[in-house]
Amino acid sequence: MTHNTDLNIALFERAKRVIPGGVNSPVRAFKAVGGTPRFVKRAQGAYFWDANDQRYIDYIGSWGPMILGHGHPAVVQAVQQAVLEGFSYGAPTEREVELAEEILRLVPSMDMVRLVSSGTEAAMSAIRLARGATGRSKLIKFEGCYHGHADALLVKAGSGLATFGNPTSAGVPPEVVQHTLVLEYNNIEQLEEAFALHGPELACLMIEPIAGNMNFVRASVPFMKRCRELCTQHGALLVFDEVMTGFRVALGSAQSVYARHLPGFEPDITVMGKVIGGGMPLAAFGARRAVMEHLAPLGSVYQAGTLSGNPVATACGLATLREIAKPGFYEELSRKAQLLMGGLQTAADKAGVPFCTDSEGGMFGFFLFKELPQNYATVMTTDNKRFNILFHGLLDRGVYIAPALYEAGFMSAAHTDADIAETVAAAAEVFKMI
Numbered sequence: 184m185t186h187n188t189d190l191n192i193a194l195f196e197r198a199k200r201v202i203p204g205g206v207n208s209p210v211r212a213f214k215a216v217g218g219t220p221r222f223v224k225r226a227q228g229a230y231f232w233d234a235n236d237q238r239y240i241d242y243i244g245s246w247g248p249m250i251l252g253h254g255h256p257a258v259v260q261a262v263q264q265a266v267l268e269g270f271s272y273g274a275p276t277e278r279e280v281e282l283a284e285e286i287l288r289l290v291p292s293m294d295m296v297r298l299v300s301s302g303t304e305a306a307m308s309a310i311r312l313a314r315g316a317t318g319r320s321k322l323i324k325f326e327g328c329y330h331g332h333a334d335a336l337l338v339k340a341g342s343g344l345a346t347f348g349n350p351t352s353a354g355v356p357p358e359v360v361q362h363t364l365v366l367e368y369n370n371i372e373q374l375e376e377a378f379a380l381h382g383p384e385l386a387c388l389m390i391e392p393i394a395g396n397m398n399f400v401r402a403s404v405p406f407m408k409r410c411r412e413l414c415t416q417h418g419a420l421l422v423f424d425e426v427m428t429g430f431r432v433a434l435g436s437a438q439s440v441y442a443r444h445l446p447g448f449e450p451d452i453t454v455m456g457k458v459i460g461g462g463m464p465l466a467a468f469g470a471r472r473a474v475m476e477h478l479a480p481l482g483s484v485y486q487a488g489t490l491s492g493n494p495v496a497t498a499c500g501l502a503t504l505r506e507i508a509k510p511g512f513y514e515e516l517s518r519k520a521q522l523l524m525g526g527l528q529t530a531a532d533k534a535g536v537p538f539c540t541d542s543e544g545g546m547f548g549f550f551l552f553k554e555l556p557q558n559y560a561t562v563m564t565t566d567n568k569r570f571n572i573l574f575h576g577l578l579d580r581g582v583y584i585a586p587a588l589y590e591a592g593f594m595s596a597a598h599t600d601a602d603i604a605e606t607v608a609a610a611a612e613v614f615k616m617i
């Protein structure tokens with residue numbers, strides 16, 4: 184079954200000599216699952232091909248951005264046109280304005296938006312803005328939520344309410360995270376306690392509304408309701424990190440999903456990335472006018488970027504947003520995500536493997552559990568060995584899912600029902616081995 188991967192192995196060896204771990208972002212190294220990362224040669228539609236010309240059905244899509252699939256003609260054309268007009272000017276362009284207008288039209292909780300180059304940068308800037316706007320220092324984040332690798336956000340340790348977080352990474356001084364309070368996701372009691380203890384000092388609460396960095400875990404509606412109420416009551420800003428969920432789970436992003444259950448619901452600051460760049464380095468953060476006017480050059484919160492609003496990236500993002508805004512786009516994407524999850528569930532049931540799934544729009548997750556987990560600690564009880572058999576079994580059969588059990592999966596518009604059937608058939612074989 185296992186196909187030849189010798190050229191990937193050779194590239195990995197070469198890469199390890201010149202790039203730490205051979206990769207430019209850690210999860211690509213396959214450290215959690217073992218084996219050799221696939222070096223991508225090219226991609227088209229729902230597929231990519233590795234160094235050995237082996238084809239894979241791609242359920243990662245660059246970790247979310249490739250919602251249209253790879254090489255969508257309208258996007259390719261927009262990027263080609265933009266490239267001919269110049270790569271970067273360090274001066275404003277009309278296209279940035281167009282992209283900002285389009286984002287604000289689709290996500291009405293924001294009056295203004297600032298474009299940056301990565302989700303990390305957007306989340307880091309949103310925190311600075313929240314602190315600048317409120318004149319407060321402390322922030323709440325949740326265990327298992329990833330907001331990029333800015334120092335103040337690199338904490339996850341559930342060290343309890345009395346103590347503030349410990350850095351997750353070496354190189355982050357404890358003083359830098361002393362204002363970061365880490366709570367358990369979906370735990371209303373802890374949330375209330377934290378606000379009771381620290382309410383007047385809290386600048387913001389930052390949350391992934393549907394967490395995609397501990398596989399796929401939704402914030403429950405009652406939990407989200409309490410987050411909103413407590414922030415309002417204590418004058419803290421509710422920051423939605425929609426870098427992954429933005430334009431991925433719905434055209435109005437995850438906040439529109441919560442607004443279905445909580446009429447009038449909106450966050451104070453929204454952080455976006457991934458899909459809005461369509462595969463180019465582009466991210467954004469936005470809020471109501473009164474908050475955004477704290478940013479330089481209007482206000483005293485500094486934020487800047489040489490490549491921010493890059494003309495090629497904005498062309499790619501704009502073309503992507505125009506495609507996903509077409510009628511019926513999310514209905515079809517959701518249908519396919521559900522088709523895949525239903526197929527995997529049936530295959531797992533037949534093989535007697537404990538299994539459960541969830542999805543929203545084009546984002547999905549599955550667990551080797553009977554019931555969906557509600558927090559990071561539960562996700563982490565997954566049997567690594569069984570997950571790795573599943574991962575490598577699928578990889579050997581030309582299906583590429585995230586090489587770690589704490590990552591979500593992504594459907595694209597380019598996946599066909601036949602691709603999904605092929606995936607389910609591969610999974611049915613692998614489930615028998617688990």
Ligand SMILES: *Cc1c(COP(=O)(O)O)cnc(C)c1O
Pocket residue numbers: 300301302303304306329330331332391395396424425426427456457466
């Ligand atoms: C990917 C991600 C980030 C970081 O974005 P980068 O572009 O990788 O810096 C931040 N928050 C969430 C929720 C993400 O999924």
